[in-house]
Amino acid sequence: MGRRDGSTGQHVLRRAGETSALILISLAGGPKHGYALILDIKELAGVELGPGTLYGALDRLERLGLIEPLPADDRRHPYRITAPGAAALRVHLDSMERVSAAGRLRLQLGGI
Amino acid sequence: MDNSRTARLVRAALRCYPARWRRRHGDEAAELAALLIRDGTPAGSIAWSYLAGATREWLAPRSGRRLSAVACALLAAACLAGVSAGLLASTAPARAASTDHASTDHARPPARCRPGSSESVPVVIPVKDHPRVITQMAVHGRPC
Numbered sequence: 001m002g003r004r005d006g007s008t009g010q011h012v013l014r015r016a017g018e019t020s021a022l023i024l025i026s027l028a029g030g031p032k033h034g035y036a037l038i039l040d041i042k043e044l045a046g047v048e049l050g051p052g053t054l055y056g057a058l059d060r061l062e063r064l065g066l067i068e069p070l071p072a073d074d075r076r077h078p079y080r081i082t083a084p085g086a087a088a089l090r091v092h093l094d095s096m097e098r099v100s101a102a103g104r105l106r107l108q109l110g111g112i
Numbered sequence: 113m114d115n116s117r118t119a120r121l122v123r124a125a126l127r128c129y130p131a132r133w134r135r136r137h138g139d140e141a142a143e144l145a146a147l148l149i150r151d152g153t154p155a156g157s158i159a160w161s162y163l164a165g166a167t168r169e170w171l172a173p174r175s176g177r178r179l180s181a182v183a184c185a186l187l188a189a190a191c192l193a194g195v196s197a198g199l200l201a202s203t204a205p206a207r208a209a210s211t212d213h214a215s216t217d218h219a220r221p222p223a224r225c226r227p228g229s230s231e232s233v234p235v236v237i238p239v240k241d242h243p244r245v246i247t248q249m250a251v252h253g254r255p256c
Binding site (some may be wrong): 033034035038051052055059075084104 | 136137
């Protein structure tokens with residue numbers, strides 16, 4: 001059941017996992033189908049997504065209303081990020097930035 | 113691995129998905145697999161990824177999260193039972209060996225805890241004109 005009312009929660013990506021975040025980041029650059037997503041994520045983050053993992057994450061993100069399918073191009077189904085998806089990605093990236101900053105500060109203070 | 117075998121392997125993995133998923137993603141997934149194989153991804157890892165995805169798909173039905181949680185709990189319980197049975201099976205010979213070793217200790221009383229069948233223990237029987245006779249007697253241990 002999709003939750004397309006925007007009430008997906010501020011930290012929905014925390015539960016959806018890193019794969020989902022990478023897909024949203026890739027789709028933030030424009031609509032893509034499965035193969036293009038795999039190539040883009042490999043270039044962007046050095047992560048090689050398995051096709052089974054990719055489709056699982058796409059279905060989950062679509063159910064959450066964070067992405068939506070576009071009309072099929074031959075056999076390929078492109079997806080694009082939705083407004084709630086972009087909002088959830090912003091929240092997630094802000095959270096990652098805070099954690100990253102805290103980590104760097106602690107490393108600095110600890111003299112490590 | 114030749115092309116026909118890799119294609120068969122991936123097709124077999126894709127057949128593991130529910131029909132609803134195959135209707136929606138099947139053709140694209142097969143094409144994606146062919147493109148990844150062309151790029152040098154091992155067919156085995158693609159098939160494995162699809163198999164894992166199919167397992168997740170079956171465990172997460174669309175009807176709701178409750179059923180998914182129940183299915184996961186059942187799967188976890190089955191795994192736990194299997195692991196427990198495996199551990200018990202692997203430790204049983206060690207315990208038996210430990211019991212055999214302990215039975216050579218002559219200082220122990222004969223009525224000790226002794227799981228399993230009877231064993232022979234040395235018993236001193238007073239006999240006339242002989243200081244003592246030591247014989248082996250089968251005794252049953254009390255249950256542990």
